[in-house]
Amino acid sequence: MMNHEISKKLFDKAKKLMPGGVNSPVRAFKSVGINPPFIKRGYGSHIEDVDGNTYIDYVLSWGPLILGHCNTRIVNALKNQLENGTSFGACTEVEVKLAEKIKRAVPSVEVIRMVNSGTEATMSAIRLARGYTGRDIIVKFEGCYHGHSDGLLIKAGSGALTFGTPDSKGVTNETAKNTIIAKYNDSDLIVEIFKKYGENIAAVIVEPVAGNMGTVPPKEGFLKTLRKVTESYGSLLIFDEVMTGFRVSFSCAQGLYNINPDITTFGKIIGGGLPVGAYGGRENIMRMISPDGPVYQAGTLSGNPLAMVAGLETLNVLSEDPSIYDELDKKADRLCRGLKNSMEQNGIDVKINRVGTMMCMFFSDCDVYDFKTATKSNTDLFAKYFKAMLKRGIYLPPSQYETFFLSTAHTDEDIDKTIEASFEAAKEILWQ
Numbered sequence: 001m002m003n004h005e006i007s008k009k010l011f012d013k014a015k016k017l018m019p020g021g022v023n024s025p026v027r028a029f030k031s032v033g034i035n036p037p038f039i040k041r042g043y044g045s046h047i048e049d050v051d052g053n054t055y056i057d058y059v060l061s062w063g064p065l066i067l068g069h070c071n072t073r074i075v076n077a078l079k080n081q082l083e084n085g086t087s088f089g090a091c092t093e094v095e096v097k098l099a100e101k102i103k104r105a106v107p108s109v110e111v112i113r114m115v116n117s118g119t120e121a122t123m124s125a126i127r128l129a130r131g132y133t134g135r136d137i138i139v140k141f142e143g144c145y146h147g148h149s150d151g152l153l154i155k156a157g158s159g160a161l162t163f164g165t166p167d168s169k170g171v172t173n174e175t176a177k178n179t180i181i182a183k184y185n186d187s188d189l190i191v192e193i194f195k196k197y198g199e200n201i202a203a204v205i206v207e208p209v210a211g212n213m214g215t216v217p218p219k220e221g222f223l224k225t226l227r228k229v230t231e232s233y234g235s236l237l238i239f240d241e242v243m244t245g246f247r248v249s250f251s252c253a254q255g256l257y258n259i260n261p262d263i264t265t266f267g268k269i270i271g272g273g274l275p276v277g278a279y280g281g282r283e284n285i286m287r288m289i290s291p292d293g294p295v296y297q298a299g300t301l302s303g304n305p306l307a308m309v310a311g312l313e314t315l316n317v318l319s320e321d322p323s324i325y326d327e328l329d330k331k332a333d334r335l336c337r338g339l340k341n342s343m344e345q346n347g348i349d350v351k352i353n354r355v356g357t358m359m360c361m362f363f364s365d366c367d368v369y370d371f372k373t374a375t376k377s378n379t380d381l382f383a384k385y386f387k388a389m390l391k392r393g394i395y396l397p398p399s400q401y402e403t404f405f406l407s408t409a410h411t412d413e414d415i416d417k418t419i420e421a422s423f424e425a426a427k428e429i430l431w432q
Contacts, residue, residue, distance in 0.1 A: 002391055006050045007038045029398045032383040034390075036398070042069030044409040047395060055395035056414050058404040062397075063211075063243050064268035066328075066357070067317055068409025074272050077313040078306060087304045095303035098312045102270065102280065105315070106245075106252055108260040112280030113289055114303040118242035118267035119147025121277035122205065124289075124297045125263045126151060129203035129236045131295035132285050137197055139204040141184040143371030145212035146205055146240050146265075154179040184210055184370045185218060187225040198233035203263075205238040208253035211403040212243075213374040214360035215353040223259045230262075236285070242267035242277070243403065248356035249325055250318055256355075272310025324408060325356065331415060332357045332406050338419030346426035348381070357406040374401060384432055388425035394418050 015021035020028045022036075029036040037049035045068055047057045057069070067074065081094075099112050115121050126138055126149070138151060146152045150171045154164035164181040166173065180197065182190050184206075194201065204226055210216035230237040239261035244253040246269040254261060263281035270276055280286060290296045318324055336352045339361055343350040349365035362368045363378040363385070382400040389396055394417075397404050 002053045003051050004035065004037060004049070004053070008035050010038045010050065011035045026397070026399055026402065031379065031400070032386045032398045034387060037390075044068045044070070045407060045411065045414050053393070055390070055393050056410070056418055057395045058406070058418075059395060059397050060405045060407055061273055062268070063247060063358075063403070063405050064271060064273045064314075066247060066269055066405075066407050067272075067314060068407040071314075071317070071409070073317060074310050074313050077309045081305050081309045084305075086306055087301060089300050092303065092305050092308065094305055094308040094312060098270065098308050098315070101312060101315050101319075102266070102278070105250055105319070106254065106264065106280075108254060108262075108282070109264055109280035110283040111286035112278055113286065113297065114308070115277040115279065115297075115299050116275055116301055116304075116307075117147070117277045118240075118265065119149055119277070120299065121242065121265040121267060121279045122146040122152060122238075122240055123149035125238050125265050125279045126203065126205065127297065128279070128285065128288060128295050129238060129263065131293075132288050133202045133234065133236060135200050135202035135235070136178045137180060137201045138178060139180045139182055139190070139193060139201060141182050141206055141210075141371075143184055143213035143216070143374060144205075144207045144210050144240070146207075147242075150175045151179055152205075154181060183372075184213075184216060185222050186370070187219075187222050190225060191229055194229045194233055194235075198229075198235065201230075201233060201235045203236040203238050204230055205240055207240045207243065208257060208259070209244050209248060209355045209358060211358055213371050213401050214362055214368060214377075215355060215358045215403045216360075216368060216370065216374065217353060217355050218257065219369060223257050227259050227261075236262040238263045238265065240265050244355075244358070245269060246315065246318060247405070248358060253355075269314055270311040271307040272312075272314040274307040274310050276307040276311060328357050328406055328408065331410060331412075332359060335359070335406065335415045335418060336361075338415065339422050342419060342422035342426050346423075346430055348426055348430070358403050359405070360401075360403050363400065377401075381429065384429040385425055388428045389421055392421035392424060394421050 022028045040050045048054045153168045153171050154176050155167040164176050164179045166176045241252045245266045249256045266278040288295045351362045363381040368374050377400050379400045
């Protein structure tokens with residue numbers, strides 16, 4: 001039985017100091033009804049909390065640690081940089097090298113701007129799209145998350161072809177009126193939206209593989225429809241690859257599905273686990289950004305050398321061995337098959353969606369292809385499963401609607417232990 005006494009004391013203290021005791025809401029573990037463990041260190045595929053409990057980690061800092069925790073090459077690169085300085089607020093060679101690396105890997109990116117978070121990247125991409133097109137309206141998809149900037153914290157309106165409404169206090173109706181919410185994977189609806197509003201739409205922003213309502217792949221033809229309709233109306237297509245970038249393939253989701261967006265946002269892996277973001281695209285669009293053009297965006301710590309060296313070294317490792325993604329895919333397939341069997345053999349309905357090493361197990365008997373079908377999942381059952389897995393040393397995302405990930409550090413033994421734990425968890429929750 002795991003002891004979480006120190007974590008509980010820390011959480012009690014944290015709740016007096018920070019909203020909810022956390023610096024990002026999902027960490028509060030509210031949807032699974034327990035206190036969060038406080039993590040002390042990570043190594044390979046494992047993390048250890050302040051009470052000394054160890055877990056096989058499938059969160060991986062929410063995706064960026066594709067090489068696992070404390071990868072030797074990343075650590076050494078960071079140590080070397082630390083000896084030369086942590087931040088300058090000035091130009092460095094390594095940011096040029098990382099920009100070159102991304103440009104070679106992603107053909108749609110001709111010019112790129114580094115920022116400090118995925119939210120900053122998507123916010124800036126939206127501003128750029130509006131500045132370039134001279135239009136106001138943005139189309140996003142229900143269930144897709146693009147950070148917490150005001151214009152993207154919008155929920156669906158009352159009708160299929162209506163503008164959205166604020167999804168958070170502090171977001172004004174005036175802001176929401178310029179965002180239309182569409183249904184993910186509904187090609188017919190997006191065509192109808194453009195027929196009605198197309199001349200005023202600056203851009204469509206989409207997760208090419210949705211990762212924030214669980215993992216939801218694009219249906220055949222959906223991304224092609226987005227590309228075709230935006231081109232037809234002179235709007236821009238923005239791929240939010242903060243999660244998918246260099247995770248689903250080295251050429252990102254756009255390479256996997258052979259679709260070139262106008263602007264791409266990046267995060268996660270290109271910082272090797274450190275805070276980072278970026279947005280890039282066609283040169284004629286990107287040259288609109290200050291100081292080349294009239295669209296203003298700046299950041300004191302943008303391109304900071306620690307994030308740049310960690311990101312560059314991560315991409316170097318991924319590009320040096322073409323078999324990495326194939327091996328990761330095989331591991332992910334075996335893991336998902338084992339998890340599915342553990343539930344089905346115990347009479348529990350699950351659907352598992354996977355694209356590469358992005359995965360989600362939905363406690364549902366229906367296919368999950370958009371926000372509505374995702375929310376049919378049994379969240380109470382998920383919470384029971386999460387707690388049963390955690391006490392067996394398996395650390396999953398503490399929400400039914402999040403994606404979990406694999407790294408190169410995960411071994412066959414890790415996967416075997418996880419599947420075995422899942423069989424035990426299935427039997428446990430059946431008796432609750």
